[in-house]
Amino acid sequence: MKPSTTPTTIPAAAFISATAMTSNLKSSATPNPVAIVVDDLDATKQRIKAAGIETFDHANDDPGHRFYFRDGDDIEFEVVSYA
Template sequence: MSAARLEHANVTVSDPKATAAWLGDVFGWHIRWQGPALNNGFTVHVGTDDAYVALYSPGNAQPGRDNSYATIGGLNHIAVFTDDIDSVESRVKSAGFTPTNHNDYEPGRRFYFDDSDGIEWEVASHQR
């Protein structure tokens, strides 16, 4: 049996176009599709040719109030992998975000940052 692969994740954001713009700048991703969505909302699919994040807004979304790590079904973070973690960290800073929680792990390094919607992103690399 062949293993399934993750194609996309769908998250609610305040402004899909603005989020897609910084994701493109920071991670080098491109917009795959954008248009009208459920409940008179708008969605932008941004990522690579193989996988993407669907950024959805119904136009009246409210900020989360719960700690996702303590909420069943909560989104804890979205992780990306890079071959050049230092360059990505520089772009994260240039986008106005603050990298935190730098750690070495086997076999590389990682850090985290929160975006303007409070979504936590993990950046990992096999670089030492």
């Protein structure tokens, strides 16, 4: 079977429990957030809040608008949209 060459969009929620991807962040004294770029920032924020996860904002720096949240392992995620 030949692998698909069609691009796949991964939903932001897939990154919430990405333990393998973020496990090394815990060892850093001041880690940067894991960044996720989305097309619809408001819809993504609503889905994350609906899952019971608290979001917080920093100043909107150009370019883009963003918000942040922490997962159960206290890893900070930055969700940003350039749309």
